[in-house]
Amino acid sequence: MKKTTTLIISLFLSCSIILCSCTKTQPTATTDSPSPKQTVTINKAAEPSEYNINVKLTPEKRELVGEEKVKYTNKSASELKEVYFHIYPNAYKNEATAPTAFVGIKDMYPNGFNPGSLDIKEVKNGDSKLKYETQGEDQTILKVILPKAINSGESVDLSIDFSVIIPEASDRFGVLDNCFNFGNWYPIAAVLDETGWNLDPYYKIGDPFYSDASNYAVNITVPKDYKVAATGEPADEKLNGNEKTYTFKENKVRDFAFVTSNKFTVQEKVVDDINVRCFFLTDNKENNAIAMMAAENSIKKFNEAFGKYPYKNFSVVETNFGTGMEYPELVYIGKQYYTSTNQIPTLEVVIVHETAHQWWYSAVGNDEIDEAWLDESFATYSEGAYFEKKNNSKAYFDNIVRSYTGSERSIKGSKVVLRPVSKFQGWNDYGPLVYRKGASMLCDLRNEVGDEAFSKILKTYYEKYKFKNAKTKDFIAVVEEVTGKKWDKFFDKWLLDK
């Protein structure tokens, strides 16, 4: 997501791993089924899980009904007796848990608060009905008891019947004016990593998500006048009476999002063999041209600077949202940036930032709850890299650093970048630290190692962790590998305020 600041056009986030890595014990194999917060050994070579989802939207009821088939693979060295999923729409059931912190309740719900939810009808394995429980302080965790334990590397086929009510809201998950944002909308497997199951609630700040790259095939049925922007390759379109079914397929993506509306117009351009599509709600030729230019130039610049974008499709979608939001192969860009010329940040900056997340978050994944800086600081730094190329000037980097130092005094409390999202007070400290302090650190690192080594660091890190989840210690290891020296004091200072 892009965090707006009145001082400068820049996003922020940061987190770090040095502390976390110190507090973790060595993984040990166990024959017990892993429980939350337990040290686990992970088989990194395990096959990705597979999702086959069929859903149908009834716009007038704000309801999506369907079935999800998941082939879930046990990546741990232990046997598994249960599998956990996030069912994020339940956070929208009431005002207390809805993720309103960024824009506030009034702007998020212009028609007044109304609930959203995800209802599980049935969970099966073949013909057998399985036991399940909805858990968590915001009811966003689904625990499924497996019919029999699965061993390391084995898979289980689950079929989940569910329905979703989407709230009238300007948010990742919400509808306004016939434009439906389906972000974080279906049961998605929680990550089982070296720390056990990650079962965090839907926190109100940051982009509090963490997922493994998986394979997806998704059929979405909508009224025939609706267009669909989605993660993945548009594989098929079938008209059936007044309905249309769109099929999207993709391998190794860490989430699947879509936006659908009967008001979209679409422009498309092939950039470095990638189909770049801009979906518009507003008919503003000048701003729409800026959007396409920013998408095209970002893809070209980042392909060159970090390594080739690993998919064939990328959609930039104008929609109702407080700022910008990233999903694999798809980004939301708030409608306000297209309709007004007075927005700070600008339409171009928001698109550049969200496109950079295709490298940092989508391709190279990270735990956005415990180590959010790994994608936000990198995306903010990438804004500077884009404008450096475009303007042949490093002024944008100077602005990022100045913006952080300017806001530092107003941060009450800790200046530590690397800590879980729940340990920040709100956007007021999370924004400057996780986005701008982390990006300032990357600028400083580049000054220290020189342009050539810094470029090699980013390219090596991207290539090594593409389709995986990287930790802060992994990035530091790449820095040490490329430069041949230790950097612990440097990262301790910047990320842990030591």
Ligand SMILES: [Zn+2]
């Ligand atoms: Zn961001």
